[in-house]
Amino acid sequence: MDKMPKWADVILTPLISLFLAMAISALVILAIGESPWLALNTMVEGALGSSYGWGFTLYYTTNFVFTGLAVAVAYHASLFNIGGEGQAAMGGLGVALVLLYLPLPHWSIALPVAMIGAALFGAAWALIPAWLQAKRGSHIVITTIMFNFIAAATLNYVLVNILRPPGSMDPSSARFPEATHLPALTDMAAAIGIDWGRNTPVNISFFVAIAACLLVWLLIWRSRLGYEIRALGRSEPAAIYAGIKPVRIILVTMLISGGLAGMMAINNVMGEAERLLLNAVEGAGFIGIAVALMGRNHPVGVFLAALLFGFLYQGGGELALWTSIPRELIIVIQALVILFTGALDNMVRMPLERLFLSLRQRGDS
Amino acid sequence: MDFATAIQILDSAVRLMTPLLLACLAGLYSERSGVFDIGLEGKMLMAAFTSAAVAFVTGSPWLGLLAGIAGSMALSLIHGLASITFMGNQLISGVAINFLASGMTVLLGQKIFGLGGRTPSLTGGGRFGEITLPFADSLRNVPFIGPIYADLISGHTILVYVAFLCVPLTWWVLFRTRFGLRLRAVGENPASVDTAGVSVTRLRFAAIAICGILCGLAGAYLATGLSAGFVKEMTAGRGFIALAALIFAKWRPWNALFATFLFGLLEAIANRYPNLEIGPITIPSMFMNALPYILTVIILAGFVGRAIPPRAGGEPYVKER
């Protein structure tokens, strides 16, 4: 028997928490002498008020879906993968190498090949920490942190010394061939006669991200492997009793996790920048942790949390672009949203539960 | 490498390890009590800002230090509220605290000083000065011992000595006092403490308060000891390295000293040899920069066994569901 109706748990509680986060944010904005109302307006208008804003919001959402799913999948096996940042960076390298060195005539061929490249590189970057955890007992939290630094160094080296076109100042690769240009959502909308989100970076990867959510859902809750991942994550002795092999599951889970993080590269590297930049990931790997935890490691939750962060990112960007509010305010708002919806959710849930319980008891007697 | 170089590298290692050591011990208290803390970075950053801001305004590093502790404690309190009182997810809370510090420091800094989040540089008395230990200068010429005493042991800011003293102190508190016994117990099995009639909540709050103090020291050392003022994001990932050191140290104070020293040393060596030439190949600077991280992985894989965290770590103590 549950303490309160499911809708109250999954909808009402987060909404109230979100409201609290926004209220505190408003106080912060007031404290720095700006108008909260204007800020909110700018954010909502800028992120959701036009197809243009949506185009950016969904672009960021796509990034966060991939890194969020990466953290979530690992979490089900009780593995805390903080390495999304490095894995996504390496995924970018994979995409760049594939697109620069393979003759790919059309995006429809380039996309799957790039996805494989991204996933392989991301997965490979997760494999070593996974192997060390499974075989040598090195804590995956440390090793993935270290691998983030090592990835940054590797990318730095590769971009400056190998991929950078001669004479360029920019530590970035050459532009990918025109043929590999991914259809933007704008183009796709235009093809069916709708004028939507012109000049926005959201592209077909968005649908790949949605497909990834579905696949992860199937994987975790509908497949045998997912069953074994969850079993191992909840209890290792029980998993062994059931004939599940921990080493194998740890390796496979981290490969999938790293692969998902790496896949982010098809959105930001292939879809948006169309070349590999030094700082292409821009912290999305870390946001993925928050997204996964807030989304309760469920693909639907991850998607919603990614959307929320996409909104904050774009709305916040707009805020910083068009008002005098410093851009760091967005980080504060993000922090408050994470705090209230993710960590302080019981502050809202516990009184609610009591409320519903007393309502029910009154109903009973 | 000659002796003088070795001394210089060790001296540099001591400076580099101090913030790591303080943060690592901070994490040790918190995690030993069963509260995981990936928000060390944020607390240090906040402390660095508040200490620099107050030291600049008042001209006193000591007031700055107090302010640093206060800033870090405020975040500790939030972490405690989330993870102890409201039994929330400790990892999420830590992530949020890191974001909060990263945003708030710049926001406040910009509001107060208008330098884009920087504080003005601290001059003269606004910083912690280097302490010359007694006889340091007269002993310098004694062979071997002299340079070690005068150049390595002497000549650091007070916070370095505090940090090193914190190691035996922590060991003593943890293993020789009632508080330490209860603290370790509450991280292993909170129910055992609860049924012994001791408040789990109070113990855990005490632990994270100590964590706040030590992070405050770490942040103040960064901003008012090592450098002269606050620059946004100046912790530059040191909180995460401290966390890695804590796991590496298996949550033990003397090991923490060793682990953070290793990190400091590796970084000092990489600083000293930015272009290591091994035979015909020269290792590019990028990889020398990443060397501490690469070596950490190798050491972890090769020599350090499985690290078993405090058993109740990361889980809120839920009595009734």
Place this chain on the structure above:
Amino acid sequence: DPALIYDLGGKFDKSFNEAAYTGAVRWVEETGGSYKELEMQSEAQREQALRRLAETGANPIVMTGFAFGDVLNTVAPDYPDTKFAIIDTIVDQPNVQSVVFTEAEGSYLAGVMAATASKTGTVGFVGGMDVPLIHRFECGYAQGFKAVRPDGNVLVNYIGTTAAAWNDPVKGGELAKAQKAQGADVIYAAAGGSGIGVLQAAADEGILSVGVDSNQNHLHPGQVLTSMVKRVDNAVFDAFSAGADLETGVKLMNLAAAGVAVAIDDNNKALVTPEMQAAIDEAAAKITAGQIKIVDQKSGNSCAAQ
């Protein structure tokens, strides 16, 4: 109105974004005009920011940083009536002014000064990230130094490989101390916010330092040998003043055009001896005359010129 877009480091990066800001402020003070400004939040926003500004009718639009190059190349043709100015890289479009600085020339002079000021014959260089733009500073500096002291030694360190490299004064200070321990007595910092730590440590250790981008001589009066200033402020000021009549094409901000310089003011006057001044003047003249060719590229791990 003109507009200014800062790169990801942000308006107050203690580096060239801040210099751009200074230029804009000076223009406001002198003309009483107003301008729009934007700070980048993420890579994806570059194009958005450019287009939105262009659509609001801002003209000219000035942006700092080579990272805009790629995007500007695609955006500029869509707004033929708008003038753009990009700093630090060349974009070949009819309505774009590309402002490039010869950091290597200024750094060469800094190297000459360092060589003259150094007693030990060893000087240091601390860069933020090991990337081509910073190599210009490094290589110019090394070449200038070697020109005066061929047998001297230049120590080179880079802060890191992540974005944190530009905001880590602690590591900057530690690198400065490490270089001092190896004998360096003049250290040149091209490392954004981390450079503050380099200058601080140098001052603490009683050696000289060289600031970068904007004039940092005042940070530690008498202890900063000079600053290799890159007059981004002038570039912005000029572009703003030109308004819609902004001249397109490449605008070379070299030594001759006073685009780069070594700052000499009250704070460091005492450090600049007459023979140092003479050496600077001579080198500057030779550079301007084309007698000295500065190689600002790295090949492998060292500067091509060395």
Place this chain on the structure above:
Amino acid sequence: MAAAAQQIGGRPDEAAPAAIELRGISKAFGPVQANRNIDLKVPKGTIHGIIGENGAGKSTLMSILYGFYKPDRGQILVNGQALTISDSQTAIRAGIGMVFQHFKLVQNFTVLENIILGAEDGALLRPSLAKARGVLKQLAKDYQLNVDPDETIEELSVGHQQRVEILKALYRQADILILDEPTGVLTPAEADHLFRILEGLKAEGKTIILITHKLREIMEITDNVSVMRRGEMVASVRTAETSPEELAELMVGRKVLLEIDKAPANPGAPVLEVRDLKLVDDEGVERLRGISFDIRAGEILGIAGVSGNGQTQLLELLGGYPEKGSKVSGTIRMNGEVLDLTGTKSDAATRRRRGIGHVPEDRQVEGLIMDFAAWENVAFGYHDKPEYQRGLLMNNAAIKADAGKYMEDFDVRPRDPNLAARNFSGGNQQKIVVAREIERNPDLLLVGQPTRGVDIGAIEFIHKRIVELRDAGKAVLLVSVELDEILSLSDRIAVMFDGRIMGERLPDQTTTGELGLLMAGVTETGPVPDAAGTPPARQQGTDRPEGRG
């Protein structure tokens, strides 16, 4: 609401001074009403039993008395004085001590550290430790409660861990001692020892409250007994004036068969042949020293023994998951075919495919994923079976259908396949595990401690199903520390001691006394010397109380 306690036999002495009196205690956990308006009077200087089905609310009630939970309503009187027990400290000061069902010990602390935790004498440990060491020595002498004060808890057997819990209470000078299912994890000998201690405490005038599922214990040791059912107190009687049958009926609400009704065995061909099985664990300790036995179709082989003598290792090895790093040798034949002992084909999944079912000793740590729904647990270990697959995915409908059927067959309550395993009471959790393993109709069923901590209603049921499996011509290997269980279920009994089988007996031709001697390593020819001439190393080190507190 609360039915007045039934009047059966004589009520406990109303006039005697009460050490504990509870009046109208109620407690709800969210929507679950764990205790409903409970009255209870425990006369001073008596042993008072409390029985009831799993989940009846016994532990909750006692935890309230100990200040661990706060009651929603009601009053507590200790020695006639009303007392608000807001935390355990208050209870301890009032002279109440409690040994929880799941021990509240710090695993990596020493005994001494656990004893003083919360009862230290000052801010520094050293004096407290010294004092405790002395007191401990005295207590050990007074009550035969010997434990090495410097051992860490994880090194101790369950029985010794329990001693530590009792010592903790005595160290705090408890006058009223509550024990929650203390014998659930003890061997008969340990249980007897415990009861002698309890009687000694009673003789000193201390009051004892004992929760147990074992009616034999109630009859043997208590003065009065109270029965709980679904959160209510349904009866309080004098033990001398009631009978096990009557108590069982009160508990469950229906008549219960306390004896197993089973036909003689009809053994067929050997199903499992084990020869010279040896196992050395990763610390180099020899756990199995050459085990050989057969089990035929249609028979139950019971393995008796004090826990820690290799039964766990035997079950795990047969089940396909010996402890990591252990070395094994010998042969196992299943239906005539040799099973791999090492390599990829020696795992638990392969064993299951060979027709070996396994009810593990610890349902909460091994047998179930506590966070999984009941239906998911029904496929646990069999999740790779073809009938549970549908293309690339799992056929959850099929699993749910099976879950519904199993829960029906085994009367698992509540019959909600979507409920997480942790929300079932211990007995019902065990039914889920047993159902899963038996319904697969395995050729060989390995069963470890099938009824540990399970109430009598469920015990009756589980026993019946094991016998039915045997009657269907299957082989069963039963490991239990309950001699009663072994004697009543087995067709043959093997006794294990120190990694060896000391001998085989037929249940109707042996006695508990004889088995007890064998379990202690005593044969007709005298005790077997250990290979190294020393007592078995680190007895029972791998045994843990089921679940963790």
